[in-house]
Amino acid sequence: MTTSEKYRAPFALGGPAGIDAAICSRLLSVALARGGDYADLFFEYRAGGALVFDEGILKTASRGVSMGLGVRVQRGDATGYAYVEDLEWDAMKRAAETASQIASSGGGQVEVKLRELGAASRYELPTLSIDTPGLAKRELLERASRAAHAHDPAIIKAEASFAEEIREILLATSDGRIHRDRQPLFRFGVRALAERAGRRQEGSSGGGGRMTLGYFDDKGPEWHAREAAREAVIMLDAREAPAGQLEVVLAPGDSGILLHEAVGHGLEADFNRKGTSNYSGKVGQQVASPLCTVVDDATLLQSRGTINVDDEGNEPARSVLIENGILKGYMHDRLSAKHFKLEPTGNGRRESFACHPMPRMTNTILLAGKDDPEDIVKSVKYGVFAKKFGGGQVDISNGDFVFSLTESYLIENGRITAPLKGVNLIGNGPETLRDVVMLGHDVGVSDGIWTCGKDGQSVPVGVGCPTVKISKITVGGTQIG
Numbered sequence: 001m002t003t004s005e006k007y008r009a010p011f012a013l014g015g016p017a018g019i020d021a022a023i024c025s026r027l028l029s030v031a032l033a034r035g036g037d038y039a040d041l042f043f044e045y046r047a048g049g050a051l052v053f054d055e056g057i058l059k060t061a062s063r064g065v066s067m068g069l070g071v072r073v074q075r076g077d078a079t080g081y082a083y084v085e086d087l088e089w090d091a092m093k094r095a096a097e098t099a100s101q102i103a104s105s106g107g108g109q110v111e112v113k114l115r116e117l118g119a120a121s122r123y124e125l126p127t128l129s130i131d132t133p134g135l136a137k138r139e140l141l142e143r144a145s146r147a148a149h150a151h152d153p154a155i156i157k158a159e160a161s162f163a164e165e166i167r168e169i170l171l172a173t174s175d176g177r178i179h180r181d182r183q184p185l186f187r188f189g190v191r192a193l194a195e196r197a198g199r200r201q202e203g204s205s206g207g208g209g210r211m212t213l214g215y216f217d218d219k220g221p222e223w224h225a226r227e228a229a230r231e232a233v234i235m236l237d238a239r240e241a242p243a244g245q246l247e248v249v250l251a252p253g254d255s256g257i258l259l260h261e262a263v264g265h266g267l268e269a270d271f272n273r274k275g276t277s278n279y280s281g282k283v284g285q286q287v288a289s290p291l292c293t294v295v296d297d298a299t300l301l302q303s304r305g306t307i308n309v310d311d312e313g314n315e316p317a318r319s320v321l322i323e324n325g326i327l328k329g330y331m332h333d334r335l336s337a338k339h340f341k342l343e344p345t346g347n348g349r350r351e352s353f354a355c356h357p358m359p360r361m362t363n364t365i366l367l368a369g370k371d372d373p374e375d376i377v378k379s380v381k382y383g384v385f386a387k388k389f390g391g392g393q394v395d396i397s398n399g400d401f402v403f404s405l406t407e408s409y410l411i412e413n414g415r416i417t418a419p420l421k422g423v424n425l426i427g428n429g430p431e432t433l434r435d436v437v438m439l440g441h442d443v444g445v446s447d448g449i450w451t452c453g454k455d456g457q458s459v460p461v462g463v464g465c466p467t468v469k470i471s472k473i474t475v476g477g478t479q480i481g
Contacts, residue, residue, distance in 0.1 A: 007130055009045030009168035010067065010087070012180075017087045019043060021114040024172035027071070028112040030096040032174060035105030036073040036080070038334075039096075041172040042311060043069050043087075044353040047130065048165030053141035055157070061134065070353040071095045074335070075103040081356045116178040119308040120315060122301055123210035129164045129186045132213055137162050140188070140213075140221045147225035148192045152233045157193040158225065162186065171313040179313045184210050185304070185460060187448060190224045194232035201238070201421075203231025204406070207447035211302040219447070231388070231407050238421035241475060242410070247383035248425065248473045249376055249411065253444030255386060256463030259294065260364050260452070261394045262401040262429030267294075267321050268347070268359040268454075269336035271396055278399045278430055279327060287327045288433035291369050294322040296331055298346060298362035304448040305363040305462035309346075312357050316346025322433075333359045351457035361452060363462035369439020373467040376438045378414035384423060384475055385409040385416050399429035402476075424476035432470055440467030 010017040024041055031039035049063040068085040069092055080102030084095040129137075141160035148158035164186035171179045189206030205227035207219055250258065271277035279287060288294070298307050298316035309315050312334050320328050332340070333348030336359055349360035377385065385408060392403035405423040409416045445464035452461040 007047045007128070007166050009043070009170070011043050011045065011170055012168065019087070019170060021116065021172075021178055024178060025112045025114050027092055027096050028172060028174050029110050030093055031071055031073050031100050032110040032112070034100040035103040036075050036100060038074045039099070039174045040072050040312065041069060042072070042350070042353050043170040045168045046165055046352070048163070049130070050161065050163040051134065051137055051141060052159065052161045053138065053145055054159040056145070058138055058141070066352070068353040069095060070355070071099040072356060073099040073102050077335070077339075078102050079335070079356060083354045112174050112176070114172055114176055114178050116180070119179055119181055120299070122299060122306050122308055123184060125184055125212050127212050128166055128184050129213050130166050130184070140216065144190045144221035144225040147222035148190060148229045151226050151229035152194065154194040154196045154233050154236065155192050155229050156195045158229070159191045160221065160225070161189045169311070171309070171311070173313050177313050179309045181308045183307065188221070188224065189449070190221070190228040192225070192228040192232045194229070194236055196236050199236055201232050201235035203228040203233075203235065205231070206449045209302050209304045209448035210306055234419050235407065235421060238419040239410075241408075241420045241423040242384070243475055245472045246475045247380045247411075248470045248475070249380060249383065249385045250465060250468040250470070251385065251387045252373070252440065252442050252466050253464060254388060254446045254449070255468070256365060256446060256465040257389050257450060258392075258401070258403055258425070259366050259465055260361060260450075260461065260463045261392055261403070262399055263294065263433060264296070264361050264364045265394065265396050265454070266399055266429065267330050268361070269330035269332045269340065270359050272330050273336045273339045276397050278397065279330070282327050283329060285327055286325050287430055288322050288325040289436040290325040291436050291439045292322055292325055292433050293320065293367045294364070295320050295367060296347065296361055296364045300363050300445065300462065303363050303445060303462045304450065304460045305361065307362060310348045310357070311350045312344065312348035314344045314346040314348060316362060319345045319347070331359045331361065333357055349459050351459060355457050358455065358457070360454060360459055361461050363445065363464065365443065365445065365464035366466065366468065368441050368443035368466045371438045371440050371467075373440040373442050376440055376467050376469045377411060377416060379438065379469065380411045381413060383411045384420065385411050386423075386425065394429070399431070400427075401429055402426050426474040426476055432473060435471045435473075436468055437471045438469035442466050
């Protein structure tokens with residue numbers, strides 16, 4: 001048995017607990033027997049592991065497997081959901097009966113005819129990271145640790161980590177569809193701690209996605225280690241942040257996390273169906289600078305947020321959310337699409353079989369403009385260059401946000417100068433998009449590090465943006481420049 005075969009789902013065709021159209025049809029009939037309008041089945045198998053290398057040794061190594069079935073029944077706007085970790089018929093039947101109790105009109109026996117549908121191929125790989133022996137991945141971590149320490153004598157600690165999984169899903173819907181997908185994913189990361197004259201600062205770097213370990217051919221563990229160490233050492237000399245309303249320039253790529261949090265969540269259709277988003281009822285209105293076009297794009301090859309099919313069995317595409325500043329639409333799952341009398345956009349996602357799907361982002365990107373990134377920086381007399389973001393908080397109802405920066409610099413007379421510490425950006429998502437005055441032609445997409453949380457569920461996502469100049473954001477710091 002090859003490693004790839006070892007990590008095939010037991011419910012795959014030919015597997016020890018193979019699930020075919022006939023079994024799915026019987027389960028869906030049970031789920032609809034009490035009069036539900038719609039039902040679906042979500043089978044999931046997940047195998048994964050993690051390694052952490054610290055203080056010259058492999059500190060932790062773990063492996064885990066989970067498997068189960070989630071059954072959803074909808075009647076009107078109401079949803080019944082049940083899940084089970086046992087794929088024996090009686091257990092699956094009980095889950096279907098439990099979910100069906102959302103309806104009680106006694107609809108009787110319903111025959112569901114199913115056909116298997118193909119899906120896109122955005123991450124079909126010749127080998128998986130999980131196929132690679134653990135010793136080879138340990139070597140990647142050890143190389144990163146050595147490179148971080150070698151970068152500068154100030155580095156006193158370096159931790160490298162590797163997390164991976166293979167997720168296999170099977171979806172069957174009462175409107176006649178069966179989809180199967182196999183989703184690989186890994187994330188590599190390095191954290192470096194620098195110390196000098198009693199001051200300590202941390203730096204980090206990481207990447208990955210739905211790809212093979214060939215990723216390291218372009219960005220090896222040493223590259224990430226040096227980047228983490230560079231940040232930690234530079235921040236040792238950081239000065240206190242200025243405070244006040246300043247011009248801010250966002251670096252391309254990971255700065256898209258501000259867009260994701262402060263704007264993207266407000267464009268998820270469940271918030272707008274409930275009327276709790278700042279964007280509710282504003283389709284067709286100007287909600288951003290005419291420079292801004294925002295898309296959610298699940299089609300990017302091998303990106304962290306990319307999917308072939310969403311967790312409701314819909315194939316996602318490239319959805320234009322804001323075009324030249326005009327709100328064009330929201331990200332929909334099946335329930336919100338039905339409410340708005342639209343087709344789902346393929347954004348119905350869930351953390352696992354134990355969770356119901358909801359509208360979620362995939363890869364959310366502010367598209368490129370026409371400005372030269374150097375000209376953007378030169379246009380700022382006094383402001384902040386935001387290179388890397390840390391944590392943040394956002395109020396979905398009005399878009400108000402607070403974000404901390406882990407790496408940022410002062411811009412003085414058109415030049416990036418001193419590193420800054422303690423920088424917080426405070427503002428409002430929609431207002432910030434309206435205040436975009438320059439957009440670079442250098443759009444970048446995050447390098448496979450972000451995980452999005454919503455209502456207790458976490459899913460992998462991608463973010464992206466070009467160099468962006470915002471005319472004013474409140475910067476929390478210690479003094480007025």
